[in-house]
Each structure stands twice: as C-alpha cells, then as structure tokens.
Amino acid sequence: MKLYSKLFSRYLLTFISIVFSISLVGTNSAVGSTSSLGAIIENGVIFPILDNTELGKIVTTPCNTEIIHNGGDFLETVDVLIDPGHGGPETGSVGANGLVERDLNLIVALLVEKELLSLGYTVALTRRTDLHMPIRQRTTIANSLSPKAFVSIHHNGGAQRRSDVPGTETFHQINSSESKRLAGLLFEEIFESFKNYWVPWVNTVHNGASSRLSEPGRDAYGILRNTPDVPTAIAEAVYLSNPPEAELLMMPEVQQVEAEAITRAIHRFISTSDPGSGFKPSFIDGVMTGTGSARGCVDSKHGEDLSVTVAYNNEEFESLSSAAKKAGMSIEEFQLFGVHALDLFLKLDSGDISSEENIPAPTISGSNVSKVSWPAESQPALARVAREYGFSSSEVQKLGATLMVFLTSLD
Numbered sequence: 210m211k212l213y214s215k216l217f218s219r220y221l222l223t224f225i226s227i228v229f230s231i232s233l234v235g236t237n238s239a240v241g242s243t244s245s246l247g248a249i250i251e252n253g254v255i256f257p258i259l260d261n262t263e264l265g266k267i268v269t270t271p272c273n274t275e276i277i278h279n280g281g282d283f284l285e286t287v288d289v290l291i292d293p294g295h296g297g298p299e300t301g302s303v304g305a306n307g308l309v310e311r312d313l314n315l316i317v318a319l320l321v322e323k324e325l326l327s328l329g330y331t332v333a334l335t336r337r338t339d340l341h342m343p344i345r346q347r348t349t350i351a352n353s354l355s356p357k358a359f360v361s362i363h364h365n366g367g368a369q370r371r372s373d374v375p376g377t378e379t380f381h382q383i384n385s386s387e388s389k390r391l392a393g394l395l396f397e398e399i400f401e402s403f404k405n406y407w408v409p410w411v412n413t414v415h416n417g418a419s420s421r422l423s424e425p426g427r428d429a430y431g432i433l434r435n436t437p438d439v440p441t442a443i444a445e446a447v448y449l450s451n452p453p454e455a456e457l458l459m460m461p462e463v464q465q466v467e468a469e470a471i472t473r474a475i476h477r478f479i480s481t482s483d484p485g486s487g488f489k490p491s492f493i494d495g496v497m498t499g500t501g502s503a504r505g506c507v508d509s510k511h512g513e514d515l516s517v518t519v520a521y522n523n524e525e526f527e528s529l530s531s532a533a534k535k536a537g538m539s540i541e542e543f544q545l546f547g548v549h550a551l552d553l554f555l556k557l558d559s560g561d562i563s564s565e566e567n568i569p570a571p572t573i574s575g576s577n578v579s580k581v582s583w584p585a586e587s588q589p590a591l592a593r594v595a596r597e598y599g600f601s602s603s604e605v606q607k608l609g610a611t612l613m614v615f616l617t618s619l620d
Contacts, residue, residue: 244259244353245355246259247284249282249284256270256278262589264592265277267592270511271342272507272508273342276511277515277589277592278512284354286331287332287356288356290332290350290354291333291360292318292335292336292359292361293335293362294361295310295311295314295363296339296340297506298341302364302366302449303449304459305455306452306455306456308458308459314362314363314364320468321362321468321472328476333350335351347361347432351436359441359442360444360475361443364445365445365447365448366449367450372416373410374412375403375416375446375447377400377416377487378396378415379392379418379442380420381393382433382437388442389420390483390484391441393418393484393488394477395485396418396485399467402470409451409453410451412448415489418489419489440478512585520579522576526575526577529610532614532618536613543610543613545581545587547613548590548591548608549587549609551590568598571600571604571607573603
C-alpha cells in the first residue's frame with residue numbers, strides 16, 4: 210500500500226479542496242454529454258454512446274444511468290429526432306375525456322415518423338413505448354445523434370382565456386437562430402392546420418413562437434438548454450386541458466392533420482430557408498416547475514454482468530478483510546466502492562495527478578482469491594480507470610481495494 214500512498218493522498222487533498230471550493234462559491238449543474246458518437250438501438254430502445262472503451266461502449270439507459278452495453282445495432286446519426294413528451298408516471302395534461310398527453314404525444318410522434326420516412330428522411334424517436342425517461346436522457350440522445358432537427362411534441366394545459374383562434378405555442382433556444390426558425394415554421398404549420406376547425410379555443414399571451422427563460426439568457430426548458438449544438442424546438446399544438454379541444458384531439462383524422470403539419474414544418478426547415486412566423490418576444494418564467502426528473506425512474510435490465518477475479522497474498526487479504534469489516538461492507542462491495550472512488554477522483558482532477566508519474570500496476574497474484582460480479586452500471590467506472598492507468602480489470606479492482614484500505618486507515 211505504501212507504493213500508492215502518495216497518489217491516494219494527493220487525490221484526497223484534491224477532493225477536499227474541490228468540496229471546499231463548492232461550499233464557498235456554489236456550482237452550476239452540468240448540461241450532460243454533448244458528444245456525437247452515435248447510439249445503440251436494441252428492441253426499439255435508444256442507448257446513446259458516451260465513450261468507447263476496451264470493455265465496450267459506455268451508454269446511458271432510458272433512466273440516464275451509465276452502463277457498458279455491447280448489444281444492439283449501431284446508429285451513427287439521423288436527419289430528424291422526434292421526442293414524444295412525458296411518459297411513464299409523467300402523464301402531462303389529461304383531457305376531460307380521459308385523453309392523456311403522454312399517450313397522445315406518442316401517437317402523433319409515430320405518425321410524424323411515418324410521414325417523414327415517406328419523404329426519404331432518416332428518423333428516430335426518443336421513446337417508442339410508454340417509458341419514463343428524464344429530460345437529460347432525451348437530450349443525451351439528441352447530442353449523440355446530432356440530427357438536423359429535434360422536435361419535442363407536446364399538448365398544452367392550463368389556459369382558460371377564450372380565443373377565436375388556436376392557442377398554438379412553440380418554443381426555441383434563446384441563442385440559436387436555426388432553433389428559432391424551426392419553432393416559427395412549426396407554429397406556422399400547426400396554427401394554420403388547426404384554425405380550420407371551429408371550437409371554443411383557449412390561449413395565453415404567449416401563443417406564438419418564443420423563448421421561455423428561467424433568467425435572462427437561460428432557457429427554462431432542459432430539452433432546449435441541454436442541446437446547444439442541435440436545432441431544437443418544442444411544439445405545444447393546442448390545449449388538451451380545454452374539453453372542446455380534447456374532443457377534437459381524440460379524433461384520429463385530427464391527429465393525422467397535426468402530424469402532417471409537423472412534418473411539413475420539419476421538411477421546410479431542412480429543405481428551404483423559410484423563416485417561419487408568429488414570433489413573440491422572449492419572456493421570463495421564474496416559477497415554472499417543469500417535468501422530466503429522473504426521480505423514481507426504474508430501468509429494465511440492460512447489459513450483462515462482468516466477473517473479475519483478483520488474488521491477494523495473506524497480508525493483503527487480512528488488511529482487506531479487516532478494512533471491509535470496519536466499513537460495514539462485504540469484501541466484494543469494498544472493492545467495487547474503491548473503483549468508483551478512483552473514478553470520482555479522476556473526474557475531479559481531470560487526470561492531472563495520475564498523469565504526472567508512471568503508476569505501477571498492482572500485483573494480482575496470491576493464495577487468496579476474490580471474485581467480484583460487476584453489474585453493467587458499475588462497469589463504466591472500471592473501464593475508465595483501466596484506460597487511465599493502462600491496467601487490466603483485475604489490476605484496477607485491486608487498486609480500488611488498496612485505496613479503500615488506505616482510506617479506512619486514516620482515522
């Protein structure tokens with residue numbers, strides 16, 4: 210362990226200094242990955258690729274959990290990505306007739322996909338079933354596929370002000386002229402399609418194409434904020450919360466009309482320089498709650514477990530057993546935790562410390578064998594640390610155990 214004490218001490222000091230800095234000045238939440246490495250599609254589910262490692266591709270699941278996953282088909286990019294808003298327990302608006310926005314969004318999205326495919330575009334949907342999917346996963350998919358247009362389909366709720374025309378709203382990124390053009394075209398096509406129907410419409414002062422901000426210069430919607438390099442827009446066709454509009458939206462022929470309007474807007478956006486219309490000034494909504502949290506999100510089983518075996522000599526194993534017991538963990542949990550700690554330290558110091566000197570690989574021979582089953586969600590940490598040091602999985606597992614023995618000895 211003395212061999213690594215200097216390294217571990219410096220990692221610990223870096224960690225403490227960063228925590229102290231955060232406590233003094235605070236921190237901004239990250240926007241998530243903006244890499245364009247493509248995605249894996251398996252059984253209709255998209256797994257955006259964050260990294261390629263010796264162990265396999267690091268992807269994120271529908272609940273935005275990192276795993277190693279090597280199955281499915283590779284998708285490099287698409288022309289259009291469609292996001293059916295909400296899903297799972299996040300229902301969105303619910304009409305008086307029982308029509309649920311979560312379901313309506315998906316119905317329309319699938320119709321849009323069919324129309325776009327008929328025009329020769331390549332298309333993907335963030336979800337094809339009733340999945341609980343946080344906003345961060347939807348934007349990670351968009352960033353990984355880098356489409357020409359990314360449209361999030363919604364149907365509005367809450368307005369009560371009577372209107373002679375539909376209350377169509379679209380939203381664009383505050384700092385993107387292309388996003389603004391996309392939102393303007395969506396507003397134009399959707400509004401023109403719905404105004405041919407006569408129902409007692411409702412709207413708000415925000416009907417049109419605009420930017421909703423949480424503060425000056427900052428998009429309120431994560432779907433817009435977290436995709437800075439992808440032209441993205443949100444379409445709120447009409448108000449599902451208004452009973453007459455809910456009855457209209459229940460009709461399959463109206464759902465088809467809406468899908469065709471969205472398709473025309475996307476086609477015009479990609480194939481022309483049409484500017485769109487209906488633009489309104491940006492506005493600040495400091496009390497908007499929003500949806501799309503990962504809270505309560507439960508993934509299906511994705512990826513395969515990996516078995517890693519390490520051998521320890523008698524002295525090492527005695528120290529490991531004693532430290533694990535002191536920490537209230539099994540020996541297997543102790544080793545897993547150690548590798549996750551190494552991964553965290555590497556993220557915090559951006560590899561500066563580890564690259565300063567040549568770190569020798571741990572000896573993995575001995576008479577005491579420990580076998581650890583690594584679930585798919587723990588494997589990215591193992592893969593990143595292995596790549597950083599040029600170690601095998603077994604050597605990383607032992608280095609993690611050595612770190613944990615060191616940390617438990619500090620008190």
